[in-house]
Amino acid sequence: MLSLLMILLSSAVTNNILLTNYLGLCSFLSVSREIKTSVGLGAAVAFVMSVTATLNWVVYYKILVPFGLEYLSYIVFIMVIAAFVQITEMILERFSEHLYNALGIFLPLITVNCAIMGASLFMIIRKYSLLHTLFYGLGSGLGWMFAILLMAGIRQKMVRSRVPRGLAGAGITLIIAGCMALAFIGFNGMIPV
Amino acid sequence: MNAVFLHITIFTALACGLALFMIIADFFIGDYGQAVITVNNSKKLEVEAGSTLLSVLKGQKIFIPSACGGRGSCGLCKVKIISGAGDYLATELPWISADEKKSGIRLSCQVKVRRNLEIEIPESLFNIHEYRARVESIRNLTYDIKEIKISLPEEEQINFKAGQFMQIETPVYELTAQPVYRAYSIASSPGQKNSVEFEIRLVPGGICTTYIHKHLKIGDTVTLNGPYGDFFVRPGQKKIIFIAGGSGMAPIKSMLADMVLQKNTRQAVYFFGARTQKDLFLTDEIRTYENRLAFRFIPALSSPEPGWKGESGLITEVVDRYIQNGPEYEAYLCGSPGMINACVSVLVKKGVSEKEIYFDKFG
Numbered sequence: 008m009l010s011l012l013m014i015l016l017s018s019a020v021t022n023n024i025l026l027t028n029y030l031g032l033c034s035f036l037s038v039s040r041e042i043k044t045s046v047g048l049g050a051a052v053a054f055v056m057s058v059t060a061t062l063n064w065v066v067y068y069k070i071l072v073p074f075g076l077e078y079l080s081y082i083v084f085i086m087v088i089a090a091f092v093q094i095t096e097m098i099l100e101r102f103s104e105h106l107y108n109a110l111g112i113f114l115p116l117i118t119v120n121c122a123i124m125g126a127s128l129f130m131i132i133r134k135y136s137l138l139h140t141l142f143y144g145l146g147s148g149l150g151w152m153f154a155i156l157l158m159a160g161i162r163q164k165m166v167r168s169r170v171p172r173g174l175a176g177a178g179i180t181l182i183i184a185g186c187m188a189l190a191f192i193g194f195n196g197m198i199p200v
Numbered sequence: 201m202n203a204v205f206l207h208i209t210i211f212t213a214l215a216c217g218l219a220l221f222m223i224i225a226d227f228f229i230g231d232y233g234q235a236v237i238t239v240n241n242s243k244k245l246e247v248e249a250g251s252t253l254l255s256v257l258k259g260q261k262i263f264i265p266s267a268c269g270g271r272g273s274c275g276l277c278k279v280k281i282i283s284g285a286g287d288y289l290a291t292e293l294p295w296i297s298a299d300e301k302k303s304g305i306r307l308s309c310q311v312k313v314r315r316n317l318e319i320e321i322p323e324s325l326f327n328i329h330e331y332r333a334r335v336e337s338i339r340n341l342t343y344d345i346k347e348i349k350i351s352l353p354e355e356e357q358i359n360f361k362a363g364q365f366m367q368i369e370t371p372v373y374e375l376t377a378q379p380v381y382r383a384y385s386i387a388s389s390p391g392q393k394n395s396v397e398f399e400i401r402l403v404p405g406g407i408c409t410t411y412i413h414k415h416l417k418i419g420d421t422v423t424l425n426g427p428y429g430d431f432f433v434r435p436g437q438k439k440i441i442f443i444a445g446g447s448g449m450a451p452i453k454s455m456l457a458d459m460v461l462q463k464n465t466r467q468a469v470y471f472f473g474a475r476t477q478k479d480l481f482l483t484d485e486i487r488t489y490e491n492r493l494a495f496r497f498i499p500a501l502s503s504p505e506p507g508w509k510g511e512s513g514l515i516t517e518v519v520d521r522y523i524q525n526g527p528e529y530e531a532y533l534c535g536s537p538g539m540i541n542a543c544v545s546v547l548v549k550k551g552v553s554e555k556e557i558y559f560d561k562f563g
Contacts (some may be wrong), residue, residue: 070214074207074210076210083214097226101229101230105287106316
């Protein structure tokens with residue numbers, strides 16, 4: 008039980024998938040302009056990440072390993088993620104227009120988000136169990152949401168600051184992300200992985 | 201060998217399984233059933249729900265202008281939705297002003313049809329269609345003006361007001377690397393609904409006119425869309441002045457044919473300006489309207505050869521001679537910008553109200 012909590016916290020904070028592995032950067036840069044849209048995207052990432060990591064665990068250990076197909080894991084994971092995102096989008100659109108407007112329009116962006124793929128690959132390397140994987144996926148997703156929310160907050164405050172023209176937009180955002188990553192390293196050692 | 205076969209089978213099964221799952225999901229979840237779109241409070245369209253309003257309307261042969269093809273990047277496909285659209289999407293907001301938001305203007309390529317909708321679109325859009333049609337005949341009217349008759353597919357019809365124009369597509373050929381559209385006035389009568397005629401003058405170096413004059417053959421298929429434009433005869437009682445030059449003949453000819461159809465009894469006079477006798481065309485056909493309408497046709501040549509019995513001089517001078525009491529008239533002009541500007545000032549000088557001078561300038 009303790010190990011589950013540990014995985015959740017470490018993946019969300021000390022080993023934040025965005026700030027320590029720098030995964031999922033493209034949507035992080037492009038959508039972090041407003042807090043409201045960041046919440047939507049972050050929540051969608053957290054949801055998709057926890058479900059797809061778990062699904063991929065099942066696919067990997069129950070189908071790929073028994074047949075010695077581990078070398079196909081990349082392409083199979085991508086297929087599973089794409090199919091899951093598509094179906095989620097369909098379900099949201101059909102049954103909850105409100106949720107679809109808030110989250111659903113971000114789903115197509117997530118299909119190709121490397122953080123989602125990264126979580127599925129890390130859980131294999133780290134030899135997590137099914138339950139561990141669920142918590143790891145959830146933790147990583149929440150961590151990603153946390154990071155994009157922080158960035159959106161900073162960027163909203165920055166609207167009025169004078170950024171050198173060459174750095175405006177993605178440039179300054181990457182620098183800020185770097186500073187945030189440094190700060191997050193400070194959490195290291197608080198929770199061992 | 202066996203292992204390779206097994207791996208391929210398992211991988212294929214996995215991929216097919218996922219695909220099958222998605223197809224089944226799409227079949228049950230993606231099926232929104234039918235919806236009714238009420239257009240302008242009158243027309244009811246029964247449609248398959250589930251896709252965007254833009255594509256649903258296109259399926260119903262209502263063409264909302266759109267340049268980007270529904271990706272939400274041009275902002276042209278605006279439609280007023282009265283009810284049934286749901287909230288604004290993040291993808292629409294960059295294109296919608298505060299005023300438009302208040303009146304319910306939406307991007308039709310982003311709004312999905314999920315339930316019954318009530319929408320409002322300009323009446324003229326109903327009429328705009330794209331046609332793939334066949335060139336029926338081509339004939340020379342003068343040395344540089346050809347008349348092209350285009351037959352629409354049998355089951356299709358066109359409804360237009362006399363004086364409106366259509367856009368004809370020029371496909372890729374030696375002068376252009378991508379299809380281009382140019383506008384040409386319809387010369388035929390609005391009563392003729394299964395075909396349209398154009399009078400097209402060869403512009404040296406012009407992409408479309410060169411194509412039409414040098415490459416287009418009888419039996420070819422052309423793509424055209426329309427009708428567009430607000431150059432048409434307004435209702436009223438005033439006497440009408442028509443003035444045209446060159447292929448500006450086309451919309452005026454259509455208007456005259458329409459006046460016969462409408463049994464219009466208004467007095468009308470038509471000044472047609474040309475340089476020499478070989479620039480004149482369809483003179484006899486236009487003259488026949490003098491028997492069918494309260495109409496007079498006055499062709500005028502600016503450089504007449506000896507033996508010309510009609511009017512001579514610049515078209516502005518001829519108009520100046522004939523029109524006495526300006527306020528009795530309204531005027532319809534079609535031709536080159538230079539000719540139109542000169543004629544407008546003469547007409548205004550004669551007392552025709554500037555608001556009642558309508559024209560179609562060749563761009």
